[in-house]
Amino acid sequence: MTLDTSRRAFLAGAAAVGTALVVGIRPDGALAANADTMLNPFVRITPDGQVTAIVKHFEMGQGPVTGLTTLIAEELGLTMDQIDYDFAPSNPEVYANMLLGPIQGTGGSTAMANAYAQYRQAGAAAREMLIAAAAETWGVDAGTLKIEDGMVTGAGNSAPLAAFVAKAATLDAPAVPRLKDPSEFRLIGNADVRRLDSAAKGNGTAMYGMDLHLPDQMVTMIARPEQQRATVVSFDDSAAREIKGFISAATLPNHTGVAVFAEHTWAAMRARDALDVTWDTSSAETRSSDEIEAEIRAALEAEPAYNVNKTDAAATQAALDGAAQVVEETFYFPLLAHAPMEPLNCTIEATADGGILMHDAAQIPTLPHSAMAQIFDLPMEKIQIKTMLAGGSFGRRATPEADYQVEAALAFATTDRTRPVKLVWSREDDLRSGYFRPAFGHKVRVGLDEAGNIVGWDHRIAGQSIMKGTPFEQFLVHDGVDHSSVEGASDTPYQIPGAHFGLTDTEKATSTLWWRSVGHTHTAYVMETMMDKAAKAAGVDPVDYRLQYLTGDGVDQQRKAGVLRLAAEKAGWGNAPAGHTQGIAVHKSFASYVAEVVEISGNAEDGVKIEKVTCAVDCGLAVNPDVIKAQMEGGIGYGIGHNMRDKITLTGGVVDQFNFPDYEPLRISDIGAIDVHIVPSAEPPTGVGEPGTPPAAAALANAIAAASDVRIGALPLADNGISFA
Amino acid sequence: MAISLKLNGKDQTVEAEPGTPLLWVIRDELKMTGTKFGCGVASCGACTVHLNGQPVRSCQTYIEDVEGAEITTIEAMEDTKIGGAVQQAWVELDVVQCGYCQSGQIMSAVGLLSENPKPTAQEIDDYMWGNACRCATYQRIRAGIQRAADILEA
Numbered sequence A: 001m002t003l004d005t006s007r008r009a010f011l012a013g014a015a016a017v018g019t020a021l022v023v024g025i026r027p028d029g030a031l032a033a034n035a036d037t038m039l040n041p042f043v044r045i046t047p048d049g050q051v052t053a054i055v056k057h058f059e060m061g062q063g064p065v066t067g068l069t070t071l072i073a074e075e076l077g078l079t080m081d082q083i084d085y086d087f088a089p090s091n092p093e094v095y096a097n098m099l100l101g102p103i104q105g106t107g108g109s110t111a112m113a114n115a116y117a118q119y120r121q122a123g124a125a126a127r128e129m130l131i132a133a134a135a136e137t138w139g140v141d142a143g144t145l146k147i148e149d150g151m152v153t154g155a156g157n158s159a160p161l162a163a164f165v166a167k168a169a170t171l172d173a174p175a176v177p178r179l180k181d182p183s184e185f186r187l188i189g190n191a192d193v194r195r196l197d198s199a200a201k202g203n204g205t206a207m208y209g210m211d212l213h214l215p216d217q218m219v220t221m222i223a224r225p226e227q228q229r230a231t232v233v234s235f236d237d238s239a240a241r242e243i244k245g246f247i248s249a250a251t252l253p254n255h256t257g258v259a260v261f262a263e264h265t266w267a268a269m270r271a272r273d274a275l276d277v278t279w280d281t282s283s284a285e286t287r288s289s290d291e292i293e294a295e296i297r298a299a300l301e302a303e304p305a306y307n308v309n310k311t312d313a314a315a316t317q318a319a320l321d322g323a324a325q326v327v328e329e330t331f332y333f334p335l336l337a338h339a340p341m342e343p344l345n346c347t348i349e350a351t352a353d354g355g356i357l358m359h360d361a362a363q364i365p366t367l368p369h370s371a372m373a374q375i376f377d378l379p380m381e382k383i384q385i386k387t388m389l390a391g392g393s394f395g396r397r398a399t400p401e402a403d404y405q406v407e408a409a410l411a412f413a414t415t416d417r418t419r420p421v422k423l424v425w426s427r428e429d430d431l432r433s434g435y436f437r438p439a440f441g442h443k444v445r446v447g448l449d450e451a452g453n454i455v456g457w458d459h460r461i462a463g464q465s466i467m468k469g470t471p472f473e474q475f476l477v478h479d480g481v482d483h484s485s486v487e488g489a490s491d492t493p494y495q496i497p498g499a500h501f502g503l504t505d506t507e508k509a510t511s512t513l514w515w516r517s518v519g520h521t522h523t524a525y526v527m528e529t530m531m532d533k534a535a536k537a538a539g540v541d542p543v544d545y546r547l548q549y550l551t552g553d554g555v556d557q558q559r560k561a562g563v564l565r566l567a568a569e570k571a572g573w574g575n576a577p578a579g580h581t582q583g584i585a586v587h588k589s590f591a592s593y594v595a596e597v598v599e600i601s602g603n604a605e606d607g608v609k610i611e612k613v614t615c616a617v618d619c620g621l622a623v624n625p626d627v628i629k630a631q632m633e634g635g636i637g638y639g640i641g642h643n644m645r646d647k648i649t650l651t652g653g654v655v656d657q658f659n660f661p662d663y664e665p666l667r668i669s670d671i672g673a674i675d676v677h678i679v680p681s682a683e684p685p686t687g688v689g690e691p692g693t694p695p696a697a698a699a700l701a702n703a704i705a706a707a708s709d710v711r712i713g714a715l716p717l718a719d720n721g722i723s724f725a
Numbered sequence B: 001m002a003i004s005l006k007l008n009g010k011d012q013t014v015e016a017e018p019g020t021p022l023l024w025v026i027r028d029e030l031k032m033t034g035t036k037f038g039c040g041v042a043s044c045g046a047c048t049v050h051l052n053g054q055p056v057r058s059c060q061t062y063i064e065d066v067e068g069a070e071i072t073t074i075e076a077m078e079d080t081k082i083g084g085a086v087q088q089a090w091v092e093l094d095v096v097q098c099g100y101c102q103s104g105q106i107m108s109a110v111g112l113l114s115e116n117p118k119p120t121a122q123e124i125d126d127y128m129w130g131n132a133c134r135c136a137t138y139q140r141i142r143a144g145i146q147r148a149a150d151i152l153e154a
């Protein structure tokens, strides 16, 4: 029975070399197969049976390569070592992020939420087509067949799926394929599924943009002004000419800098240093961070420009006036750099057909794609973007202006375009680039009655809008309110009586940019340290106090309360070992709920050591549990590291920090074990790349406050005399 | 100037200006890109290689100082006993996220295990302090080193 059939079928398939089975999804959402989607599939199966998931989200470590591939493998009945992955080309219509609008991109922790249904559908459609082909070949009912571990079996037959690729490639995609029931899952939710990129990243073979060496390429580095908006008047490259490997230098067409071209990176670095550039600073930025802070603090004392939830501010004031006690705090959050481990880079070359090929780990490829089309005056289809691995991003590889890609394109445009141009940034370029987490201030007054219950919550926010003045404004700014300035505060799941949220925009001195968890980077800290402070004033345990505002049967409240209880239970809340102190925080962001307990030893005076962090996360159905745990671990480290001791400051418009020694990363010795617990859930999957970050610093600050009775409003923590052991 | 050195067991002669960091010779001239550039000032560890068996920051090691030396990079780790064990542990525990720091982490981890086959968590922290990971994979690095120690002991 089986051997002959499979052998014949295999040969038939092999005869049709070149006919791959491809399944994709059209821009209108319908499944499509074969000729209709040949260039832009979601899954591709070559006649030899090799299955490739086409990953439309870029990989900065957050795991979509593994996650999206898992979805295809699950529906197709493969083991993880029977499937490969490739990054999707740039095509905003086919690979749009359904949650970000008509663009292809990764952000807002949306990769899994946006891809979950699509990739399962594509995998399921491919499965049904292969089974239909097998049923026809064997003359049996398709209902009797299944695919398991890459083998099509049933009705007494068994053959590798390769045997049916050629025939399946002639079929139409099913309109609505049957998705597997969760009870059938073997890979989704399986904590033993490993990352697909681990081995390559551990043996040096993984290719990041920085690793690209195209034949005959030049390396370019850009001499930029120290102050934003200064422009090039002229330059003298006579010293650079002495440097071996230097090729040429040219002012960028928009006068934002001078591109130095060299045969290799070290020569480019030296030649750039040797360049003498004269800058026009007449319209350059000259503000200092002290002025930025003063403006924000003043705005907090004035009437807010926007009443975010259009609530009755006078009623809130009256509630505060009548309160038995008012607890209050003013907060300040400095500028922060993203500082991904891999300094920014990208490579541009001309193609034989007169187009442009860009090699980049683009977080939102649609933005540089459009920018390239404009700069080179080419139709979109003449621009290709090849996605490389990213050595981190945290938001930095996506700017509305496609800043570094535009720089590379302008540099390339000054050449005769015969040699590929690789733009390389240094760490100094990265920290001084001017794209920062914006500075924000909050002032919160919470009124409590005799029993310690909240009767009024007046919350004013002032800071530098991220979205205003960008193409994202139309989607994310409503009635003047940039949602990213208030998210996590004005939309809190806490049922707070008498709440009023005010917002005032302040001037930007640098470019502002989303930074891992965006507005939640500051709102979570404020909400959660204020809740803690109110609990203390009320004389109620911080967990119990929060739960009082998460009653009722709203899903938001229940899920938030769920992670709070779970984290408290797993951390042994209230039972810290002698000499240890705990702090807790819980926050919803990107549709996920995360609670964290930070346990410290020591205190504010003698030095604080972070002994342990316990985390509970509810992110809906956990597709890759171990990737989720890793993202929580990383998100916690990112939140804690920056808020411990980092800030970007400006003097006369010039960034004061240069390199890691003055923007000190979290180190291994800074943080103890992180224990992550995932709430079992059948809800659709939600974000995990960012939600670990927001509660982390608040939980640490609450632990410090519990140990030493100091409340810290101005970050970083180290600026308040706190040292870390 | 021409410099002779032994890279991953192979004799090489490279042409570089005095003062050129070993990092850029390895990456740009020899096109071995497993060794990473992260800061250029010896404060992140992404560029860690072994110089005569000792971990060093190749971004602050000048080419003229390595004449005749034996250099080992991440590309040769799988052929070494300790390197292979560390890489195996890294895959078992999925230590990596973006992965960009991990060549350097592994080179330092191998350095540690060569000196101290059974390091405690505190000894790991003390030794690995200079290898930054912006993705904060630290607890898995700690666990990975301890797992590698177990693999080597078995």
Ligand code: FES
Pocket (backbone or CB within 6 Å): B036, B037, B038, B039, B040, B041, B042, B043, B044, B045, B046, B047, B048, B057, B058, B059, B060
């Ligand atoms: S690149 Fe050498 S230590 Fe950072």
Ligand code: FES
Pocket (backbone or CB within 6 Å): A061, A341, A391, A392, B096, B097, B098, B099, B100, B101, B102, B132, B133, B134, B135, B136, B137
């Ligand atoms: S894994 Fe990304 S920097 Fe370490």
